[in-house]
Amino acid sequence: INYQTARFEASYGTVAQLPASTTPEVAVAGRSNVGKSSLLNKLFGRKGLVKVSATPGKTANINFFEVDGIRFVDLPGYGFAKVSQKEKQRWADLISGYFAQERSFNLVIALVDIRHDAQRLDHEMVAFLQESGLPFVVALTKADKLGRSKQAQQAAAIARQLGIDRDQVVVTSSETGLGVDELRRRIAEACL
Numbered sequence: 001i002n003y004q005t006a007r008f009e010a011s012y013g014t015v016a017q018l019p020a021s022t023t024p025e026v027a028v029a030g031r032s033n034v035g036k037s038s039l040l041n042k043l044f045g046r047k048g049l050v051k052v053s054a055t056p057g058k059t060a061n062i063n064f065f066e067v068d069g070i071r072f073v074d075l076p077g078y079g080f081a082k083v084s085q086k087e088k089q090r091w092a093d094l095i096s097g098y099f100a101q102e103r104s105f106n107l108v109i110a111l112v113d114i115r116h117d118a119q120r121l122d123h124e125m126v127a128f129l130q131e132s133g134l135p136f137v138v139a140l141t142k143a144d145k146l147g148r149s150k151q152a153q154q155a156a157a158i159a160r161q162l163g164i165d166r167d168q169v170v171v172t173s174s175e176t177g178l179g180v181d182e183l184r185r186r187i188a189e190a191c192l
């Protein structure tokens with residue numbers, strides 16, 4: 001997969017607008033501020049391609065990127081405290097509406113901050129992925145903020161909390177590039 005070819009495809013505010021799925025898709029989800037934009041930019045090797053997180057007042061969308069015939073689906077970050085209940089519901093509807101469609105779900109990358117125990121919304125996302133039988137990995141973000149032994153400790157703890165195998169977890173950092181090659185390997189395995 002040639003990540004140099006990464007390009008922004010389009011942004012959608014409602015599920016009804018999403019074009020049909022015609023290529024393998026890799027969806028990326030996580031709480032807002034988990035480091036999703038930073039990790040996608042690192043993965044693509046393109047600093048500003050993915051705009052940084054939505055701020056209050058800004059509408060959350062589903063953004064499509066295309067890399068060498070593979071579609072990357074940037075789902076809206078969930079759990080942002082400072083938006084109205086109505087807006088939260090809209091974001092949740094976008095995410096569940098995406099997964100309810102008939103699409104090529106090759107891999108879901110669920111992002112969780114390595115520094116904290118898995119939060120309620122992390123649990124809900126992973127439980128949903130397991131129940132749906134969707135192929136997924138959990139990428140732990142911001143690993144550079146912890147030392148090596150603490151990283152290993154948290155990876156094991158969060159896997160246990162989420163009820164998944166340790167090898168379904170990839171430790172990453174957008175700061176140092178840790179885990180990005182491993183993520184690319186998992187993506188290639190899932191899509192090629």
Ligand code: GDP
Nearest residue numbers: 032033034035036037038052053142173174175
């Ligand atoms: P998003 O809301 O999930 O898209 O998160 P962003 O990518 O915008 O990142 C949220 C904040 O975390 C920003 O201040 C980033 O600079 C910071 N951040 C993201 N990834 C990392 C990382 O790997 N290491 C460190 N130290 N900070 C990070």
